[in-house]
Every structure is written in C-alpha cells, then in structure tokens.
Amino acid sequence: MRRFGVIALAALVAGVGCQKKSEGPSAAPAAQPAANPQAEAGSVVIAHVTSLTGDTATFGEGSNNGVKLAIDEANAAGGVKGHKITLQVYDTAGKPEETATAATRAITEAKATLIIGELGSSRTLALAPIADTNKIPAISPASTNPKITKDGDKTRPYMFRVCFIDPFQGTVMAKFARQNLKVGRAAIVRDVGNDYSVGLADYFAKTFKELGGEIVVDVSYKGGDQDFKAQLTKVKFAKPDFVYIPGYYTDVALLGRQARELGLKAQLGGGDGWDSSKLYEIAQGALDGGFFTNHYSADNPSPVVQGFAKKYEAAYHSKPDAFAALGYDAAKLAVDAMNRATDLTPTAIRDAIEKTSGMQGVTGTIRLDADHNPVKSAVIIGIEKNAPKYVTTVEP
Numbered sequence: 001m002r003r004f005g006v007i008a009l010a011a012l013v014a015g016v017g018c019q020k021k022s023e024g025p026s027a028a029p030a031a032q033p034a035a036n037p038q039a040e041a042g043s044v045v046i047a048h049v050t051s052l053t054g055d056t057a058t059f060g061e062g063s064n065n066g067v068k069l070a071i072d073e074a075n076a077a078g079g080v081k082g083h084k085i086t087l088q089v090y091d092t093a094g095k096p097e098e099t100a101t102a103a104t105r106a107i108t109e110a111k112a113t114l115i116i117g118e119l120g121s122s123r124t125l126a127l128a129p130i131a132d133t134n135k136i137p138a139i140s141p142a143s144t145n146p147k148i149t150k151d152g153d154k155t156r157p158y159m160f161r162v163c164f165i166d167p168f169q170g171t172v173m174a175k176f177a178r179q180n181l182k183v184g185r186a187a188i189v190r191d192v193g194n195d196y197s198v199g200l201a202d203y204f205a206k207t208f209k210e211l212g213g214e215i216v217v218d219v220s221y222k223g224g225d226q227d228f229k230a231q232l233t234k235v236k237f238a239k240p241d242f243v244y245i246p247g248y249y250t251d252v253a254l255l256g257r258q259a260r261e262l263g264l265k266a267q268l269g270g271g272d273g274w275d276s277s278k279l280y281e282i283a284q285g286a287l288d289g290g291f292f293t294n295h296y297s298a299d300n301p302s303p304v305v306q307g308f309a310k311k312y313e314a315a316y317h318s319k320p321d322a323f324a325a326l327g328y329d330a331a332k333l334a335v336d337a338m339n340r341a342t343d344l345t346p347t348a349i350r351d352a353i354e355k356t357s358g359m360q361g362v363t364g365t366i367r368l369d370a371d372h373n374p375v376k377s378a379v380i381i382g383i384e385k386n387a388p389k390y391v392t393t394v395e396p
C-alpha cells in the first residue's frame with residue numbers, strides 16, 4: 001500500500017514567512033482550531049486531494065500548480081477575512097479508495113474547511129459522500145460525471161465543480177463528428193471500470209444516433225490494460241469512419257498506436273481525459289487527424305487566458321494544461337466564496353459557493369446552476385503533427 005504524502009505548503013506562501021497573521025480586522029471567528037500542526041494558528045486550511053502519482057499524475061501536477069498559484073495570490077492580497085490560507089496536499093495515487101482515505105484525513109487531521117478534488121470522476125464519487133456527511137464543502141476541478149453533484153435526483157449539498165458535465169461534452173463531440181466531419185459510422189471503445197468513460201460513451205452514442213448516425217460496434221477495456229488488439233480487431237471489421245475513445249491519456253495513446261499497427265485508419269476522437277503532454281509522447285503521431293473536447297485551450301487569445309498562462313509559465317516553466325486552469329479556477333472559487341461568506345465556517349462557505357453567479361475564471365465565467373454545475377462552453381482541439389491545435393469553441 002502506498003502511503004500518503006502530506007505536503008505542507010504553508011511555507012511557500014509569498015512573503016508571510018513564519019509571521020502569524022491571525023489578528024485580522026474582521027470579526028469572523030477563526031475557521032478551525034489549529035489542531036493541525038502544519039497549519040499556522042488562525043489560518044484557514046484548504047486541502048487539495050489529487051493524483052500526484054499514478055497513471056494520471058500529470059493531471060494532478062497541473063491541477064496542484066494551478067491551486068497553489070491561486071492561493072499564493074490570495075495570501076499575497078491578505079488572505080481571507082484577515083486569515084492566511086494554508087494549503088495541504090494529499091496524494092490519491094489516482095485511486096478511489098485512496099481518495100476516500102485522503103478526504104477523511106484532510107477533514108480529521110488537517111481540519112480542512114474546504115476540499116478541492118478529485119480530478120477523476122470515479123475518485124470524486126468516493127469523496128462525495130464523505131464531504132456531505134462531514135458537511136465540508138468540496139469543489140472538483142475536473143470531474144465531469146453528473147453523479148458527482150447529484151445522488152439520484154437529489155443534489156449533493158456539499159459537492160460543487162468548476163467544469164462542464166459529460167452530457168454536454170458527449171453531445172459536443174457527437175455533433176462535431178456528425179455535422180462537421182460528416183461521420184456516418186462510429187465505433188466506441190470504452191473503459192468499463194471508469195464512470196467517466198462509461199457515461200461519456202453513452203452520451204456520445206445517444207446524440208450521435210439521434211442525429212442519424214450509426215454506432216457500428218461498442219467494445220470495452222479496463223484502464224491499465226496493455227494489449228487492445230482483440231477489441232481493435234473487432235472495431236476494424238465493423239468498418240467505422242470514426243472511433244470514439246472517451247478514456248484517459250495513457251490508455252488512449254496505447255490504443256491509438258495499436259489501432260494503427262492493425263491498419264485501422266478511422267479518425268479517432270475523445271474527451272478531456274486526453275489532455276496531457278504524455279498523450280503525444282506515447283502516441284507518437286498515432287492520433288493525428290483526431291479531435292477531443294476540452295475545457296480550455298492555452299492558445300485562446302483572450303487576455304484572461306493569456307494573463308494566466310504568463311503567470312503560470314513564470315512560476316512553473318511549462319504551459320498550463322486544462323487541469324492547471326481548472327485547479328486555478330477551483331481555488332479561486334473557494335477564495336471568492338470565503339470572502340463572500342458570512343463567516344469562515346464550512347456551512348457558511350458552502351452557502352456562498354452555492355450563490356456563485358458570475359466569477360471570472362480562466363476556463364470561463366462560473367455561474368452555478370441548481371445542481372451545482374457551471375454553465376460553460378467547451379473547446380474542440382484537433383491533433384496535427386502530434387500536437388494539439390485549437391479548433392473551435394462550442395457554447396452550451
């Protein structure tokens with residue numbers, strides 16, 4: 001069993017050093033008693049529960065960089081209600097069980113007032129009941145499955161997100177394939193062990209068929225598999241023009257390579273699980289000509305995106321991916337809600353998050369609907385010469 005690394009980042013906070021900053025002018029009570037040895041007395045603890053290791057480690061790293069950037073900025077501007085924010089990071093290794101343990105530790109040991117996390121839908125689904133039961137608000141940067149914020153027909157009171165959801169993402173790609181690429185015959189390759197992949201495959205299929213397209217074959221794999229030849233041979237025999245693979249980048253890149261080895265020439269498509277530099281490293285051109293939906297493109301010329309990219313590059317010497325932008329937006333929403341809340345108790349912060357109606361984020365303006373989901377646009381990214389290229393933005 002892997003052990004969790006609790007990384008205290010309080011020391012990274014700009015300019016404050018070891019000085020206490022608990023004597024703010026505000027009458028707000030100290031958020032939580034500092035039973036947490038790593039937090040400064042009087043500081044508010046935000047826990048980031050994310051995959052710093054495992055097969056989506058690049059996503060966790062991007063998200064964590066984004067979260068840190070937003071919290072450093074908030075602290076440099078005086079913190080919230082006179083309290084400094086302490087960020088504590090818990091590694092989930094990209095696993096649901098470890099996410100549950102990390103969330104519990106964030107609440108009981110770190111006395112977190114708010115959790116940011118997780119990225120992957122299956123993991124955030126393990127975190128959601130813990131946030132609700134303990135009445136600690138949680139904001140997922142990137143989990144797009146509808147069940148994250150909705151338990152049956154009930155909205156989960158403490159769960160929120162800053163990304164769009166999969167019924168929208170699946171529809172965007174189905175329409176693009178059908179209407180722009182003029183695809184008639186599509187195949188689906190889904191990861192059956194992943195709520196995100198299964199949901200997205202279903203939403204894509206539904207819209208694609210409604211638009212008159214045909215799903216000629218629908219095959220399954222399990223995340224982490226290495227050999228996809230049996231499934232891909234089936235796909236090849238069904239003669240699709242387009243293969244939809246709503247998986248995570250490591251599997252997708254391998255799938256793409258093996259598809260080409262088998263002589264499958266169809267165009268490939270997917271969702272936000274593709275957005276990693278590792279995708280291109282592993283695929284080595286096998287995904288060229290393909291498209292995926294995403295939350296944001298670093299090529300977007302908007303001043304908000306370019307301003308963020310500049311700050312991010314100065315801090316981390318790399319280009320921010322969508323997970324970096326979403327991590328930043330999740331932390332910004334947390335800080336924004338803390339500033340608007342009547343006090344710094346988790347319940348008051350929850351109430352303030354729920355009322356968010358126009359926070360300017362890097363990935364768009366965040367307005368939360370009744371189900372705690374933002375109403376936001378998606379972008380379509382094309383792959384050319386083994387590199388991502390912004391194609392278009394699709395409004396909800």
Ligand code: PHE
Pocket residue numbers: 056059119120121122142143144145196247248249272273274
């Ligand atoms: N939207 C994806 C999900 O909900 C985001 C993601 C993809 C996260 C891949 C981690 C890895 O699962």
